[in-house]
Amino acid sequence: MSDNDRQNGPDNGGGNPWLKSLLIWVGILAALALFVTLFEGPGTQASGGSIAYSEFLDKLESGQVKDAAVTPGSGPITGTLADDTKFRTNNPGDPQLVNKLQEKNVVITARAEETPSVWVYLLYQSLPFLLFLGIAFFVLRQMQKNSGSGAMGFGKSRARLLTQKEGKVTFDDVAGIDEAREELQEIVEFLKDPTKFARLGGKIPKGALLVGSPGTGKTLLARAIAGEAGVPFFTISGSDFVEMFVGVGASRVRDMFEQAKKSAPCIVFIDEIDAVGRSRGAGLGNQNDEREQTLNQLLVEMDGFEANEGIIIIAATNRPDVLDPALLRPGRFDRQVVVPTPDIEGRVKILQVHMRKVPLAPDVDPRVIARGTPGFSGADLANLVNEAALLAARRGKRLVAMSEFEEAKDKVMMGAERRSMVMTEDEKRMTAYHEAGHAIVALHEPASDPIHKATIIPRGRALGMVMRLPERDSYSYHRDKMHANLAVSMGGRVAEELIFGYDKVSSGASGDIQSATRLARAMVTMWGMSDTIGPLELTYADDSYLGQAGLRNAPMSNRTAQVIDKEIKRLVESGLTRARDVLTEQLDKLHLLAEALLEYETLSGDEIKRLVTSGDIGREDSTGLHTPAPAAGTSIPKTRRRKGPFGNPAPQGA
Incomplete structure (x- = not known):
């Protein structure tokens, strides 16, 4: 049996489904044409235009009728006029x-009265019903084929067979x-050469569970x-097993x-198996009866009395805790592989x-990215590369450079740039x-990570970033x-207070x-970094201290909670003090870096280091000359000023 036959299933019979559909529609159109033809009758098929009986009598009186065919009783009259025109x-x-x-000497032809047979009469009466029934059956068959195969296909599996024609993926x-x-x-290796392991008594694994966050590459x-x-x-997806009818999921598993x-x-891959x-038993009443029956059938098929040799189940989930x-x-599942x-x-x-x-352009460095x-997961990185390629295409470039990445x-x-956002000077x-306050404190904290750019x-909800x-x-x-990160976090607020005053500190x-x-809080309650509290865990952590879930306090006395709050305040204020000491000492460099950011909007880490040490960012302007940043307390020369991020001239320095 070929891969195509396996994928289409036995109902297709190896034929072309498009040809079958075309033949069915041709049959429906032919039946419609027959229906119209039968109801037209022989009188309709006769040649000539229909005229009123009074008009016929007028033409007869004036001698314009050459011949006529008459049916006894009240049958139709057909014939030819003097100008050889047919009439009826x-x-x-x-x-x-x-x-x-x-x-009037008209040539008369007597036509025998037609008496339809009983079979023709029955055909006339039943043809509309048969035609409607045929169309309904065809539509219902197509719907069942698309939704899961066959007239009683609720219990059929929806697993899809992937062939090598659909894009072969290897470990490369x-x-x-x-x-x-x-x-x-x-x-x-088991699938390629099972005898290699069977010689030592090894058995092929029955299942492997891939566990990992979304986008890490499980599929x-x-x-x-x-x-x-x-x-x-x-x-197949785990949700494809569950239906509103009890027992359908178990039937699909079988x-x-x-x-x-x-x-x-072969390999059977079940994505999102936690569906x-x-x-079992976690639901209220019989709400999960269908899902539990499906799970029971899956357990029996994977490891029951009848062994399924040669079938390897690979499942993926990002919620192993609920299985x-x-x-x-x-x-x-002999193996649980963490991805x-x-x-x-x-x-x-x-x-x-x-x-x-x-x-790629020559300046692209994957390690820097x-x-x-x-x-970032694998899917996030793929999206990043795609966004860079789209950005280079919008700019009309032939190569994707590091700037696009x-x-x-x-x-x-952080989101797209918000250059249309209106801000005051x-x-x-x-x-x-x-x-600039964040950057200066980060440069003077030895334990801080290096600055990449400011x-x-x-972007997004942020007005700027370092x-x-x-x-x-x-x-x-x-x-x-940790203490360095606390100081860097407080650097922006301290800079606002030093330059603009206590009453001008912003949100x-x-x-x-x-x-x-x-x-x-994590330092005090999780990591034992407080000498007053000591090495105690006083929180339930749903995630890391940077996670969206945050931290929940464990049961504790009011006195302990007060001590924790005091320690948290002490640590944050110590970071505030360290940031104030650094910025007070490096105030001239704070002015220098802020002026450069107002002019150039974005500075790399190397440019910031060069600016702080030598007063020159080392960037060439449009004339090809090095343009040193202005000294603290000076304004930017008008000849070097350009449009700011919002279409207005870049602001003057402090």
Whole structure:
């Protein structure tokens, strides 16, 4: 049986479905034509135009009728006029009609009265009903075929067989998750050469559960296994099993395994298995009865009395905590493969895979992009490369440069630029000093990550940003880096207070205050970084301290809660004090960097370091000359000023 026959199923009979549909529609049109022809009758088919009976009598009196065919009774009258024109009219039953025709010497032809047979009569009466029934049957058959095969196809499996024609994926297309790939590569070796392992008593794994966050490449891994092994690959979603009718899901599970047995050895991939694999008994009443029956049937098929040899189940989920324990035991899912978000080396490899089809400029460095995308999954990185290519195409470029990748990264992380946003000169000036405060404190905190760039162009909900990139992925935080991050978070607010005064401090530091408070709370209640509290865990963590879920307080006394609040306040204020000490000492550099941000809008990390150390950002303007940034307290010369981010001239310096 060919792959095409397997995919189409036995109902197709190996024929062309398009040809079958065409023949059915031709049959329907032919039946409609027959229906119209039968109801027209022989009188309608006769040649000649229809005229009124009074007009016929007028023409007869004037001698214009040459011949006429008369039916006894009230049948139709047809004939020819003197000018050889055909005519037709109805006889109202005039008994003197024949005499009138004889008086005018009209050639008379007597036509026998037609009596339709009973079969023709029955055909006339039943043809509309038969035609309607045929159309309804055809439409119903097409709907059932599209929704799941056959007249009683509710219990048929919706698993789809993927063939190599639909795009072969191999392990060369999977990058950044080497450990997960090595775990699954053994399954490929099992499928290719099972005797190699059978000699030592090894058995092929029955199932592998891929666990990971969305976009990490679970489905891609499953397709790579099928591509490497060269075996049939059935794919289905967990939600395809569940229907409103009880027992349909279990029937579909049985049918899926029956199909897989015919194609063994093969791989069955169930995506989002948590749709049917949730723990049993968790619902109220019988609400989950259908899902539990489906799960029971799946458990029996995977490891029941009848062994399904040669069928490997690969399932994917991002919610392993809700799965039923019976589904996770060895014998059903022998391996649980964690597919994590890639580290920096993995992100470099993933970017290189997605950049194969993109024409790159010489300045593109995947490692720099990987450093700036911590926590990105494979899907996020693919989206980043695509956004960069689209941006270069909009600009009419033939190569995708590093500038497009930087803009695409900022767009993915924070949203598109909001250059149409209207801000006053004071707000832009305050934003420049706010971001300059973050950057200056980060430069003078040894434990802080290096600055990648600073900008005052609004993106998303942020009016500006200072991006710091770690040299490598961090898996633990040290105390000195925590205190450095607290100081950097408070740098923007301290800069506003030093330059504009206590009463002019804005609400722009709300996000900084939120992140600093979360970090301080985690230091006190989770990581034992408070000498007063000691090494105690006093929170339930739903996620990391930067997660959206936040932290929930564990049961504690009011006195302990007060001590925690005091310690959190002490840590945040210590960061505020460190930031104030740095900015007070480096006030001239704060002015210098803020002036440069007001003029150039965006500065890279190297330009900021060069500006702080030598007063020159090293950038060439349109004339090709180096344009040093202005000294603190001076204004920008009008000859060097350009349009700001909102169409207005860049503002004067402080």
